[in-house]
Amino acid sequence: MKLPSLKHAPAYDLEAALGNPYSDGLFGYAQRTAEDEDEQYPLDALRWLDGWGMQQHYVPLALGGMLHDFEVLLSLVRTISRRDVTVAVSHAVSFLGSAGVWIAGSENQKSGLAARLLRGQRVSLALTERDHGGDLLSYETSAHFNKEDRHLLYGEKWLINGATQNALVSVLARTEPNGGPRGFSLFLFDKQTARPGAFDCLRKVRTLGVRGSDISGIRFHHAELEQSAMIGARGEGFEVVLKGLQLSRILCAAISLGAADAAFAVTLDFALTRDVYGGTVFEIPQCRRLLVECWVDLLLCESLVTAAARSLHFVPQEASVHSAVVKYLVPRMLEHTHKQLSIVLGARYYLRDDHHSGIFQKMLRDSALISLFDGSSIVNLYSLTTQFKALYRGWEHGLTRSSNGPGLSVCNLAAPLPEFTWNGLSLTSNGQNCFIDSLHSSLAAVRSLSDSCRLSPDTSDALRQQADFLAATENALMLELGSFDSSSPHKTSAKTFDKAGDYCVLQGAAMVLQMWLANHDQAGRHLADEHLADERWLALALGRLNCCLHLETQPNEQLIHDLGERLLRRHLEKLDARPENVTVASA
């Protein structure tokens, strides 16, 4: 039987090839933070990764690349992120930019793009505009069809990763003046074949983190697009982009994980070597607890990312749900992990040159990007609310299941992955959620486990307590979801967003439970998987997730609304009272 860890051989190889992070090498933290201070585009690092062959992992196997297993891709991206998030987003942008072609492109388009990626060219995805962010259907960049069988592209895309540096740009453009979900198409814009003056690139935008990355933009001046530049059918652009984002959102969670890995490593190093009050920092119980909790966070987020990656192969039609859940939950949890680590690291978390070249503060700033881009937290939570009713039905159906649910099959690391089908993605999961639908039976299994006499009383009690809490949450929450009707973010109450957040936590718990239940018999043979055989870890992981739930102590929504009115009035009064606003007559 192939043991799980062998699958990650490419990531281990990459980690070894990147060299010692504490050295002065290209991928050492000293070099990474120096380039960050200079806001330097990481060209050398990107070219090194090209030489190593990383771009092959964005191209499907059938097209001459190496992409066939999302667990492998995610572990590689995590490995790069562990050195430098700027490098990770600047290189892996090509996965985001090419996904639309793998999903909906013609055979010629696929083979053409594959060849260019394998030659080392990069491709961006141009969605957002200065006046329009997450609301895709508000974009103004347009492509007019003219009588010569060509489109003319005009408009401006802003805050685009790689817009200046990359040779190719996938552009979502309005092809019907009235827009709507069938009013947009996706085009592959090739800078190398564009006529002079067809486009120009916008200035680099300075950011809090990933300071060396090329976050810029591109302006099109009636740029000609051949018919062959359209990806998928006319009017299919919105749908194709949404499907591509399902994949990239899971990739984002892996980037978060890498950054947190690095922050944890340098903090643990500090805690074990720094002497305070006659002992190490680690020996102070509060610091030890904070570190252990962060370690649990890392391992549980790893389980979430692994389960999500595997679900793409088993149930690609559920990706709309799993991508929203991990994109919301993982970066959010790990932001909290960074905060908790900073407490242990103390003053050194705030310094830019000290303790391994100040890499902690770079990771902190860089990782703040992940919950924001490629669909913010609000966008992901809202998309879940539109599937609430259907997800409730799927859960209810799962209650009557007596045997192990589908979640366990997905999480069994020894089971080979089915081939990923690019055309298996769907905009909704039709109520299916392999993890939530198996939650009830998983909780029953954990309760039996907690009754086992080989566990210590502490472990038994902790497991039972977390399982009971989850079961109560599960029942209360799912019943509420069953009666929800969605229409738009403006009409969705704040409380509903909280429910969506809780749904993500519940699913996180389901994924962690099922990763543990599916593997605990065979795990523990590698140091990396020990936690998947340890009931104590499971109890702590469930506890960390339960802490993320919204308790019923939230303030009354009417009070928030009323106070909001008062806030607005005060703000306007202050504006009126400014000297420049006082007229002679009223002075």
Place this chain on the structure above:
Amino acid sequence: MRNTAFSSSGIQEHDEESIQIWLVEQIARTTGLKPDQIDIAQSFASYGIDSVAAAGLAGELSNWLGTQLAPTVTWDYPSVRLLAQYAAVICPGHRALAA
């Protein structure tokens, strides 16, 4: 009058009118409007149902009909009238409204 019959195999059938009524009820519930205030020729978007929510509505319709519809069906048939017409045709044992 709602026209929902059962085929000989016991599968519930829906005609165009009953699908229209069902869709109007969904919009009424979402918007707080009364059913008779809803114009079946107006787009779902004009009632504040955005595209992502509309894909969710397609799923609810699929579930009610007992037939799998694509999540994008509310985009391609973006009003009550157009969608009911389409759904009635592809429903097993369909019966369109009399001309």
